[in-house]
Amino acid sequence: MIAEIKNLNQHAGQTVTVRGWLYQKRSSGKVRFAVMRDGTGYLQGVLAQGTGSDAAFSVFEQLTQESSFTMTGIVREEKRAPGGYEMTVTDLGVIQIAGEYPITPKEHGPSFLMDNRHLWLRSSRQHAIMRVRNEIVMAIRQFFYDRGFILIDTPILTGAIGETATTLFETEYFDLGKAYLAQTGQLYVEAAAMAHGKVYCFGPTFRAEKSKTRKHLNEFWMIEPEVAFNDSEANMQLQEDLICYIVTRVLERSRAEFTVLERDTSKLELVKPPFPRLSYDDAIARLRRAGMTIEWGNDFGAPDEEKLMEEYDRPLFVFNWPTECKAFYMKRDPNRPDTVLCDDLLAPEGYGELVGGSQREDDLELLRERIREHKLPLESYEWYLDLRRYGSVPHAGFGLGLERTVAWICGLDHVRETIPFARTLGRLYP
Amino acid sequence: MIAEIKNLNQHAGQTVTVRGWLYQKRSSGKVRFAVMRDGTGYLQGVLAQGTGSDAAFSVFEQLTQESSFTMTGIVREEKRAPGGYEMTVTDLGVIQIAGEYPITPKEHGPSFLMDNRHLWLRSSRQHAIMRVRNEIVMAIRQFFYDRGFILIDTPILTGAIGETATTLFETEYFDLGKAYLAQTGQLYVEAAAMAHGKVYCFGPTFRAEKSKTRKHLNEFWMIEPEVAFNDSEANMQLQEDLICYIVTRVLERSRAEFTVLERDTSKLELVKPPFPRLSYDDAIARLRRAGMTIEWGNDFGAPDEEKLMEEYDRPLFVFNWPTECKAFYMKRDPNRPDTVLCDDLLAPEGYGELVGGSQREDDLELLRERIREHKLPLESYEWYLDLRRYGSVPHAGFGLGLERTVAWICGLDHVRETIPFARTLGRLYP
Numbered sequence: 001m002i003a004e005i006k007n008l009n010q011h012a013g014q015t016v017t018v019r020g021w022l023y024q025k026r027s028s029g030k031v032r033f034a035v036m037r038d039g040t041g042y043l044q045g046v047l048a049q050g051t052g053s054d055a056a057f058s059v060f061e062q063l064t065q066e067s068s069f070t071m072t073g074i075v076r077e078e079k080r081a082p083g084g085y086e087m088t089v090t091d092l093g094v095i096q097i098a099g100e101y102p103i104t105p106k107e108h109g110p111s112f113l114m115d116n117r118h119l120w121l122r123s124s125r126q127h128a129i130m131r132v133r134n135e136i137v138m139a140i141r142q143f144f145y146d147r148g149f150i151l152i153d154t155p156i157l158t159g160a161i162g163e164t165a166t167t168l169f170e171t172e173y174f175d176l177g178k179a180y181l182a183q184t185g186q187l188y189v190e191a192a193a194m195a196h197g198k199v200y201c202f203g204p205t206f207r208a209e210k211s212k213t214r215k216h217l218n219e220f221w222m223i224e225p226e227v228a229f230n231d232s233e234a235n236m237q238l239q240e241d242l243i244c245y246i247v248t249r250v251l252e253r254s255r256a257e258f259t260v261l262e263r264d265t266s267k268l269e270l271v272k273p274p275f276p277r278l279s280y281d282d283a284i285a286r287l288r289r290a291g292m293t294i295e296w297g298n299d300f301g302a303p304d305e306e307k308l309m310e311e312y313d314r315p316l317f318v319f320n321w322p323t324e325c326k327a328f329y330m331k332r333d334p335n336r337p338d339t340v341l342c343d344d345l346l347a348p349e350g351y352g353e354l355v356g357g358s359q360r361e362d363d364l365e366l367l368r369e370r371i372r373e374h375k376l377p378l379e380s381y382e383w384y385l386d387l388r389r390y391g392s393v394p395h396a397g398f399g400l401g402l403e404r405t406v407a408w409i410c411g412l413d414h415v416r417e418t419i420p421f422a423r424t425l426g427r428l429y430p
Numbered sequence: 431m432i433a434e435i436k437n438l439n440q441h442a443g444q445t446v447t448v449r450g451w452l453y454q455k456r457s458s459g460k461v462r463f464a465v466m467r468d469g470t471g472y473l474q475g476v477l478a479q480g481t482g483s484d485a486a487f488s489v490f491e492q493l494t495q496e497s498s499f500t501m502t503g504i505v506r507e508e509k510r511a512p513g514g515y516e517m518t519v520t521d522l523g524v525i526q527i528a529g530e531y532p533i534t535p536k537e538h539g540p541s542f543l544m545d546n547r548h549l550w551l552r553s554s555r556q557h558a559i560m561r562v563r564n565e566i567v568m569a570i571r572q573f574f575y576d577r578g579f580i581l582i583d584t585p586i587l588t589g590a591i592g593e594t595a596t597t598l599f600e601t602e603y604f605d606l607g608k609a610y611l612a613q614t615g616q617l618y619v620e621a622a623a624m625a626h627g628k629v630y631c632f633g634p635t636f637r638a639e640k641s642k643t644r645k646h647l648n649e650f651w652m653i654e655p656e657v658a659f660n661d662s663e664a665n666m667q668l669q670e671d672l673i674c675y676i677v678t679r680v681l682e683r684s685r686a687e688f689t690v691l692e693r694d695t696s697k698l699e700l701v702k703p704p705f706p707r708l709s710y711d712d713a714i715a716r717l718r719r720a721g722m723t724i725e726w727g728n729d730f731g732a733p734d735e736e737k738l739m740e741e742y743d744r745p746l747f748v749f750n751w752p753t754e755c756k757a758f759y760m761k762r763d764p765n766r767p768d769t770v771l772c773d774d775l776l777a778p779e780g781y782g783e784l785v786g787g788s789q790r791e792d793d794l795e796l797l798r799e800r801i802r803e804h805k806l807p808l809e810s811y812e813w814y815l816d817l818r819r820y821g822s823v824p825h826a827g828f829g830l831g832l833e834r835t836v837a838w839i840c841g842l843d844h845v846r847e848t849i850p851f852a853r854t855l856g857r858l859y860p
Contacts, residue, residue, distance in 0.1 A: 004627070006578070019659050021624070021821045039627025039658065040578065068821040096792075098820040118621035118813045119820060127625055134581045141571050148436070148470065151564045155851045156586065156611075156634050157599075157649050159858045169587075171599045171611065174640070176858045181586075181601070181611075188851055191548035191860070194451070195557055197434070197469025203634060204586050210604070219587050228469065229449050362526075383548045383860035390528040390549060391451045391498040421585045421618055428589045428606045430621075430813035 005041035008075050008085040015090070017072040018043060021122070022063045022098075032060045034092070036071055037122070042082055045071045045089040052089050059092035065104075066122070068095035110416070117421055118430045128257035129417055132250060133406050137202075139249040140223055140400075143242055144200050149225060152192040154185030154201040160380040167208045181206035184399060186329070187384050189226035190360060193395055194387055200225035212425050213302075214414040215352055217403055219423040226397030232331075232341035232359040235396035236317050239345055239355050240275050242400065243315060247271045250409055263411040267349060270313045277317040280339065283308060297322045300344075305352050312348055319343040328370040330358040343398075351408035357398025364388040435471035438505050438515040445520070447502040448473055451552070452493045452528075462490045464522070466501055467552070472512055475501045475519040482519050489522035495534075496552070498525035540846070547851055548860045558687035559847055562680060563836045567632075569679040570653055570830075573672055574630050579655060582622040584615030584631040590810040597638045611636035614829060616759070617814050619656035620790060623825055624817055630655040642855050643732075644844040645782055647833055649853040656827035662761075662771035662789040665826035666747050669775055669785050670705050672830065673745060677701045680839055693841040697779060700743045707747040710769065713738060727752045730774075735782050742778055749773040758800040760788040773828075781838035787828025794818035 003016040020038030027033070032047040047056055051073075063069060070093040078086040102116050103123065113120045120126055144151070157179040161168065173179035185201035192199040202223045209216060225238065247268050258265050278286070287294050290307050294300070300308070300318075309316060320339045323332060330340035342358035361367040367388055371381050406418035416422040421430065433446040450468030457463070462477040477486055481503075493499060503519040532546050533553065543550045550556055574581070587609040591598065603609035615631035622629040632653045639646060655668065677698050688695050708716070717724050720737050724730070730738070730748075739746060750769045753762060760770035772788030791797040797818055801811050836848035846852040851860065 004578075019823070020627075039580075039623075039625060066821040068823045095824075096818075096822040101820055116813075116816075118618075118816060121622055121625040130580055130582065130622070130626065133583075134575075137581055137583075138571065138575050141568065145564075145568050148434075150469075150560055151567055152560065152850045153563075153567075153634070153651055155649060155853055157636075157853050157858060160860075169601045169603075169609075171601045173599075173858050174638075174855055176856070179599075179858055188548075192551055192560070192850060193469075195469060195551040196560065197450075204583070206587070208604075219585060221583055380859075383546075386546075386548060388526075390531055391496040392526040393449070393498045394525075420582045420622060423585055423587050425604055426606070428587060428603050428609055429810075430590075 005036070005038045005043045005083060007040075008043065008083065011075045012077050012085070013075065015072065015074050017070050018087070019070050019095075020068070022065055022067045022069060024065070025060065025063060032057065034060060034063065034071065034089070036069070039127075043071070043085065043087055044081055045073060045087045045092075047089040047092070053091050056089060056092040059094055062094060062097055063092075064098050065101040066098040066119075068098070069093060070095065110414070114416060114422065114427060115429070121420065124260055126417065128260040129406065129410050129412070130420065132254045132257050132261075132410050133402075133418065135250050135254050136246055136406055136409065137402070139246045140202065140242070142249075143245045144225065147198070149198045149200050150192070150196040152185075152189050152196075152199045152201050153203060154182065154188035156182050156204065156206075158182050160187060160384065161376055165376065169206050169208045183207055184222070185224050186226065186397060186399065189224055189397060190384070190395065191387055193226040193228045193397070194391065194393070197228050198225070199227075210425060215302075215404060215407075217415055217419065217422055217424060220415075220419070221402040223400045223402065224397060226395060228393050228395045230359070230396040231394055232319065232343065232357075232396055235357050235359060235398060236277070236319065236343050236345075239317075239343070239357060239398055239400070240273050240315075243275075243345070243354070244271060244273055246405070247409065258410075261410050263409075267313070267411075268409065271348075272314065275315045275317055275345070276312060277319060278308075280318055280321045283318045297324055299325045302352060305346055306350050309346055309348055309350065314348055315354065316346045316348075317343045318346065326358070328374040328376065329360050329367070331361045332366070341396075347404070347408045349408065349411070351404060353401075354404055354408065355398050355400045357396065359394065359396040362388060362392045362394055364392070435466070435468045435473045435513060437470075438473065438513065441505045442507050442515065443505065445502065445504050447500050448517070449500050449525075450498070452495055452497045452499060454495070455490065455493060462487065464490060464493065464501065464519070466499070473501070473515065473517055474511055475503060475517045475522075477519040477522070483521050486519060486522040489524055492524060492527055493522075494528050495531040496528040496549075498528070499523060500525065540844070544846060544852065544857060545859070551850065554690055556847065558690040559836065559840055559842070560850065562684045562687050562691075562840050563832075563848065565680050565684050566676055566836055566839065567832070569676045570632065570672070572679075573675045574655065577628070579628045579630050580622070580626040582615075582619050582626075582629045582631050583633060584612065584618035586612050586634065586636075588612050590617060590814065591806055595806065599636050599638045613637055614652065615654050616656065616827060616829065619654055619827060620814070620825065621817055623656040623658045623827070624821060624823070627658050628655070640855055645732075645834060645837075647845055647849065647852055647854060650845075650849065651832040653830045653832060654827060656825060658823050658825045660789075660826040661824055662749065662773065662787075662826055665787050665789060665828060666707070666749065666773050666775075669747075669773070669787060669828055669830075670703050670745075673705075673775070673784070674701060674703055676835070677839065688840075691840050693839075697743070697841075698839065701778075702744065705745045705747055705775070706742060707749060708738075710748055710751045713748045727754055729755045732782060735776055736780050739776055739778055739780065744778055745784065746776045746778075747773045748776060756788070758804040758806065759790050759797070761791045762796070771826075777834070777838045779838065779841070781834060783831075784834055784838065785828050785830045787826065789824065789826040792818060792822045792824055794822065
């Protein structure tokens with residue numbers, strides 16, 4: 001019978017065959033130990049004279065790191081083993097003997113590992129990160145599905161510019177001229193929110209930014225909910241609910257992975273509502289008192305974010321930013337037209353901005369004015385302006401960056417490890 | 431109290447406020463009827479002298495189609511109403527009076543409707559389609575999550591060519607030359623399958639094809655599972671399981687939407703395992719007997735698919751196609767090297783190919799040979815060839831086109847209605 005390693009608890013005492021790759025092997029006297037990984041777990045096979053066939057011993061000698069093989073034997077409970085089971089091996093079968101594997105237990109530089117990302121994914125840390133990412137994504141999907149949000153898959157190829165004209169990837173689109181790769185699905189989810197009330201998109205987005213930091217990717221996944229009749233306050237509440245839901249669920253389901261990653265989960269246990277809230281004005285005052293030289297009207301740099309977060313053990317909302325440093329579609333605060341009704345949600349532990357959200361400008365004339373001020377081509381936005389012509393309502397939404405969320409939850413130094421195949425300034429391969 | 435229309439069953443006899451858009455209105459004597467849609471449902475408000483305020487009557491007069499407004503009143507059970515409830519209106523409030531709405535109950539051509547897609551999404555049919563799409567997507571995510579598949583979000587910007595060099599969108603990628611928009615995530619999920627065993631990707635894919643049919647989009651979403659140690663047979667079983675799961679779940683959860691769409695769900699009730707299976711050879715023989723003139727070695731045209739499906743009330747597997755009409759990565763049948771171990775899954779009711787799947791070539795030399803034969807740049811595939819150098823195993827996977835699945839399940843004439851904002855040869859706006 002063929003079994004997956006994670007299911008061996010159902011096969012104690014039985015003879016089964018597992019299939020996978022050689023993680024490591026060693027000999028001790030006349031006993032041979034082969035650790036197989038099959039993607040679902042790790043299993044140590046114990047091959048000894050008397051129980052194992054001669055052929056099995058011969059296969060054992062041939063096996064190199066990452067060779068693919070089958071291992072047959074009796075499943076035995078073994079409390080000390082990582083998965084709680086071992087195998088008394090009766091037989092081994094070669095599938096393919098791997099050439100000399102490039103990734104060895106010695107230290108490799110990040111560039112070498114990224115060049116071999118297709119293989120690096122097999123390493124235990126990378127394996128754990130992708131599993132946590134999988135749990136985070138499913139948590140997000142479930143959160144929105146359970147709350148009656150409708151998924152709206154927004155287009156990647158667009159004629160309109162989502163945020164700013166300066167960081168666009170472009171491609172020829174048949175006879176229609178240039179198409180731009182979407183920086184955001186927001187404009188489109190706004191249209192859909194007028195049809196469905198509560199919607200979200202969740203797909204890849206693109207920024208042709210020449211940033212080379214540990215927080216930037218040129219292609220990354222973003223979750224963007226949009227809710228008709230939500231104001232900025234309700235928008236922050238939704239962000240808080242979502243983040244708490246994700247963290248709670250991942251803490252329940254990804255314990256084994258956090259152990260592999262040596263993640264201090266006590267830090268995550270602190271992520272409980274309510275999240276502290278600070279106006280931009282107050283944040284600036286606080287930063288200045290702390291000796292930072294930031295001017296009112298400027299975006300925060302990484303040092304500002306880090307300084308600000310020193311006092312907080314959970315995410316912090318900084319709300320109502322200066323109009324001049326935010327996107328054209330954000331609604332101006334009627335009482336403070338030099339600020340917009342928006343928020344950034346900063347992660348603890350130095351992970352920076354997780355979410356950017358805002359109430360949207362719902363007045364046709366004000367929105368048209370903002371598009372002009374930002375020197376965006378008005379004709380590309382006529383459809384977007386229609387949303388203010390035909391039943392405009394207050395509405396709000398936000399964008400949560402998936403990779404930064406994974407980096408924070410897993411406690412990683414660099415976002416390049418949070419996505420299967422990172423695209424950065426210098427990397428398009430593999 | 432503010433409520434969503436879908437939740438009014440919790441508020442019978444209470445006074446609540448609903449918020450939304452005017453779907454239609456009419457007068458009968460001194461009574462006024464306003465039907466609101468709020469994205470979650472439709473609600474008829476009944477405004478009469480004695481119960482409704484004078485101001486409410488004045489607002490009623492102002493309301494135009496798609497104007498946004500609030501409606502306050504007492505929720506009453508009403509068996510004849512679509513959602514089972516009506517409202518005795520006490521007050522109406524204007525949010526925004528819509529200009530003359532472009533989409534009227536009269537017939538519009540598809541081009542006009544697609545120009546106004548951002549508004550067309552509000553129509554009851556389009557609303558229902560997006561809700562079914564949402565259910566299908568969640569069914570797919572749940573199917574793979576429950577079975578222990580790990581989601582692998584594969585890159586859109588790629589250096590390697592997934593299928594064929596002739597239908598690629600391309601963009602400049604900094605100093606690295608050209609990047610191509612992914613036609614498939616398959617090569618990448620193959621790498622991940624060697625790390626996790628069972629994986630899938632689910633994202634947008636791109637084909638710069640100049641096809642103008644009711645089954646083609648230039649940007650569409652595809653689900654691509656990949657499983658280590660699966661052969662072509664197990665691969666077909668997984669497809670059958672997935673399709674049956676989707677159909678069963680959507681039949682449970684989308685009854686109301688199927689009613690709006692006038693979908694004959696008895697056709698979907700027939701989609702039960704096992705699906706019939708026909709070798710390509712047998713399919714060709716059958717087509718010829720039916721009077722078609724297709725030659726062995728050719729792909730099926732739409733008329734061939736339709737002819738073949740006349741006898742079937744559920745999806746049909748056509749397996750083991752000629753090597754010459756399939757992609758380079760498919761494994762040749764060792765017993766019939768002029769064919770590959772693959773399948774196409776054809777939908778009933780004329781919807782054509784839903785799935786294309788195959789066992790993958792796992793031999794390094796044969797794969798290298800195929801890449802050369804297809805005149806693809808070998809150096810871009812070195813990482814992919816590594817998967818055959820380091821622990822190659824038999825593996826198989828498939829691609830399910832989301833939009834064709836939605837078109838079939840909803841019973842639609844054209845895939846352009848299956849995705850929020852379709853991208854076709856002549857369409858990049860809105």
